[in-house]
Amino acid sequence: MSKLADANPVIDRAPRLARVTRAAMGVAIGTTATGFDRHAEAQTAPDTQLAPVTAVGAVAHPTGGYQVTMPTIDKLTQPLLDTPQSISVQPRALLDDKGVTTLRDALRDVPGVSLQAGEGGQQGDNLSIRGFNAQNDFYLDGMHDFGSYYRDPFNLESVEVLKGPSSILFGRGSTGGIINQVSKQAQLDPVTTASVAFGTDGTKRTTFDMDRAIPGVTGAAIHLNGMIDDGGVAGQDYTKNRRFGLAPELAFGLGTDTRVKLSYFHQQSYDTPSYGLPWINGKPAPVNTSNFYGYSQSDYFRSNVDVGTIRVEHDFNDNVTVTNQLRYGSYQRSIAVTEPLITGYTASQDIVPATLPLSSTLVHQHVIALSSRETTLDNDTDVNLHFKTGPVSHDLVTGIEVSRQTSDPTRYVGTQATVSLLTPTTLSSSVYPLTVSSIAGNTANAYAVYATDTIKIGDKLQVIGGWRFDRYDSTYHQIVAPVAHVTRDDDMPSWRAAIVYKPVPNASVYASYGTSFDPSAEALSLTASTAAVAPEKSTNYEIGGKWDTLDSKLSLTTALYRLAMTNVRETSLVDPTTSILAGDYRVYGFEVGVTGHITPRLQIFAGYSYNDAEVVASPNINELGHQPPNAPKHTFSTFIEYKTPWYGIEVGGGVNLVSSRTASSLPVTGTTIIERAPGYTIGQLFAKAPINDHITAQVNITNISDETYYDGLHPGHIITGAARAALFTLNFKL
Template sequence: MPKKTLLNAATYRTYPRVPASVSLASGMALAVSAALPLTALAEEVQLDALVVEDSGIVADSNPYAEPGAPYKAKKLSDSKHTRDIADTPQTMTVLTKDVIDESGKNELKDLLAAQPGITLGTGEGGNSFGDRYIIRGYEARSDVFTDGLREPGLITRDTFALEQVEISKGPSSTFAGRGTTGGAVNTVTKKASLDDDFNKLEGGMGTDDYHRFTFDANRVVNDSLAIRFNGLYSESDIPDRDPAAEERKGALLSAVFQATDDLKLAADYYFFRSDDRTDPGVAFDRDTQSFNRYDYVGQDGLDFQESGADIFTLAVDYQLTDAARLENKTRLGNTTNDYIITAYSAGRGDIRSFTGWQDNDYVGNQTNLIIDTELGGKRHTLVTGVEYAKEDVIAGNYAIDQTNTFTIDPYNADNNLWEGSTSKSDKMSDLTLKTWSIYLMDTITLNDDWELFGGVRYDHFDYKLWTAERERRGTIVPEARYAFSDGFWNGHLGVVFSPWENGNLYASWGTSSNINGGEADAGSSCGYGGLCSDSDGNYAHADPEQSTNWELGTKWNLMDEQLLLTAAIFRTTKDDVIEEGGDSYSTGGSLNTGKNRVEGVELGLSGNITNKLSGQFGIAVMNSETLESYDESLVGLPKANFAEKSASLQLKYQLTSDFAFGGNLTYASEMFGGQPDTGARLNIRTPGYSVVDLFALWQINPDMSLRANMQNVADKEYYTAIYRGGSIVYLGDARSANLTLSYRF
């Protein structure tokens, strides 16, 4: 790492080390000489050295990547992270625009599932179908952020409008608020730019009726105003699972207005609709420990999954003084998720339908004051802020009126035998969750070798939940209303020791808190993260679950800062765990009786390995254990939906200036089924797997390029997630291939 220099905030800048253009510099020097009068040439002239830096950045490249090393992210988009990734005392996995595009993965869940330390959860009867992530063994489906603000709802997420994906590992409550036990995901959207006009049109075709079209255009209206539009239309069958299929439509319209030298306004509107026939996978027989591989059993006229998003964000950035900057973000959003999904139950020998609908309205506001100045002879970068968030979530299900009877054959593709009608229920639950937060962070440069980070955050919430009278497993559950409020403190401490020019050692400590009922999609289904009550019906007596993380690591900027190597050992302990009370569909639970731990080692690499070979690599080796539980038989068991070993490797080799090729390797060890935060069910397991993808890139001319992707080259049959009870497992995608033509004009 470069030695830190104590300068006023107005002059403290970090410039990338980019090779100078010698020929351009020489040409300019000659031009200057030629312009001098002949009499002046007779005199000795002392000129300052002229350094010309060529960033190599094209208009629509990722502004957060290291110039000249598109696989390496240099910094995070969130201004609360005031140092480069290499100087941040925390494990960060960042997927740049080039990594995302060249992988050929178009859904956020597929990108994240390939990353070390992350697994997928399933949609089930007690929580919605949608993108569900588990980071380092801990539920993170509500810990997804976009441009630094929490994203509302559990929906399908496409990558068409993404510039970068930032995965922070370990508790991040100081930055993100409630939750974030194992980590958090922040997606960074493509934004309007005043730098240049550009248009980029992409069209893709492939196997399984794959069609995908995107359009990205930026217009500089004048010196102060720019507008950018990203559009998407895509459709395809699920490989080897037809008629399971996906259809997506999306748009992101953004604008930036530089009102004055010090004041910048930005706004964007995000629109997204998906219309899918979701494949819930195949059955697992717990008695024989076997997987029953059969055809997709979804029913015409019955099965669907539709999700949508309409989200508006306004950002104000004001440079108050040379040393102080004020920023404010406001977000208004609505997301919806409706589905009827049919699956076959091997144990029961029949089909079962999962149904649900959810409507989430979100209001959020975040204000940050960032001060970079010298205090007491030391450089301080202070971030203080306040945040408000309000989530209104209503949910229900669908009634299915089947007018015929039939026996389904899951091994026969012609299973569309269903007849009847469906109707959408009135709302069955209504949640309002309000949160007020205040935080203060400071990064102190003690000297050239030592930097200290500290932060504290207080969150106060009001929770109100109404549930309708319903029948649950033959028992009538009466209408109920719940309301409580609470508050909690969390903090971070970190120290970075960097006596070397290119490397450092760091240590960090951080905490997080999860509230009772914090998973907004689960209502009062205790075992799925919804509100839990004890045997006496008490719910407000549950303290927030508390997590603590210790991490010791090192980061090294090599190859003239074109390659970042990271390594860390960590331990996360979650205490006061709220456990389900046996029946996960009920509201009953055991309050603050559990404790578990995840510890391990994580290694990472990203950037230019040689001048022709680029790569991003990560590996996580972890161990989990239930330390305490209301049920003594669970103590000592590992966590569910947890892969002890996982790895990801993406390589690209630039064979010529116009042609490159590469591939991806994803590995995950076996996983057990069961309830999160309770000991796993060892008789339910999915085997480990390795999947290889390939890609090639051809720059046909300066304006046109062609990319070929082949996913799961060996057509490996593998399972990405397992239903908590073990009856259903999710299938990974079979082999597929596609071509994408890009035209810039």
């Protein structure tokens, strides 16, 4: 085990080393949601030397720091320094310092990521990566987490954002990238932490985190993590969020050749959502941003998520490790929400005559309602092999994946009433009548085989080649008129090729090529109009460089890329009830990132992304030359933390910038108007101080300038961001 203690990011690592280190250390290196380090040895003075890097597969970052050096995904065998792909990782320490209470709040600070509003039947977390929708590209510990719900980070050790097509790793989707949530895991070291938080936006939040070795059972441990959250949104009087979460795990064989982990994740919510403001003439309605156009006691969004996972890892020897992960997930949701629409004044939606005063303008209360249950049954088997052919070494990952996903939404329609734009009054307990409009079902069976080999030729050159073949069979049925039953089967290969050159051990330059595909039923959304449509296809060319400087305590990254999606699904101009493959989207982009310690007391997480996205082919000539939806050219974020020399006090803050973006690539029907939200810049501050050895106090202030900005875009409505708010937290460690 001495080799593990001396691990270095430029040293070759066999798969077995990754698993043994991950098990022996209990996976978690970092901090809990309470702000305390999960290991007793992490309690060090501010100028203590940073912790060494652990082996592949561990959540490796300096003690309590922002820098991460290793990915957690089993199919990625090399350090981030040598992985030919742009990857942004936010570890627990950063999530704690920012005081985030939702995954959306964490992701808004990732360059290249832009938040957007949920679609009519796809509520929950929704965003774009590099200009492409990634709502269905969420993963939990490397397996698809496709439910439509708002994710809470209470059980996360880190959040990984892999950018660019990743079908070689995950199959369908992942055009702009994917989000992988890394769960906290059981460890042998005892941990008991908790937090209590109160916010000026009405937030009341409690979390707890416990780890214990099981007496009398060698290598066995139990982990229990929980959360209760009840809060609102600053500046939005009627929006309420209520969540409860629990995540236990049992682990056996930690530190041995065979590890078994049994985990369960439960999160339920009962929210009163707001769909924000209507568009008027291509701009957000010029009204009080706190206006609410729904029914305060009738609008709701409920979700109930249950995910159970069994993970088994076995090291046959130093060079062969087999991992099998089996998961069953159930995602139940029910929603009735009011979308404010401006209609009826012309033949086009959102257009209001210039002669009509705002006081006379009416908003139609479009009711969106559905209930649904999605399920997933997924099994992924990976074999990690480390071997040599002559002077050349190989890190080969190969495996098979089998999954089955189902969805059975029932949709409803309600009476569309009207309300004044300036002074909406229907804020009582009015109940709108709902009638069934659709009862449908989707089933998708996926089968995949894959292999990726990292070939190391000497100390300076690596060649990576990967191939994956997916068969994606889907079925759709509709039992309310118009009755329909359609099927679609897609067989698609994916590729990745890359060259990594290391001029010095702590730096790399790379060139890579990768593909991805998006079938019609990717989001369990196959319909009669899309059943005949083949998958969309994407390619990515990327060159970049990575450099771990300042004694490898600061990571610098840069990338230049061209991302293109061909055969984009478009509505046929001949038959509007059908879809055709006729569009092309193209993105030229550039990205830089800085993460880690600038000095022993000062650390940073920052990045900038430029994306020039354009519709270059479309059957609708009005769409040509415009930006795809939610594809801002500029995104920038930075967050710094400074450990002062006084009494253990820490201070810091950050800035988040997003340039203007559109809600659609098409002008409003019959006009030349494109719905566009203005860009924004918002700032945040934080301070943290120990009260004693067991209690730390923390305050986070968000949107410090109290700027009015627009957070979620949709062609039908736009949601304003939260006003200035403060969150006060007490963290406890027993």
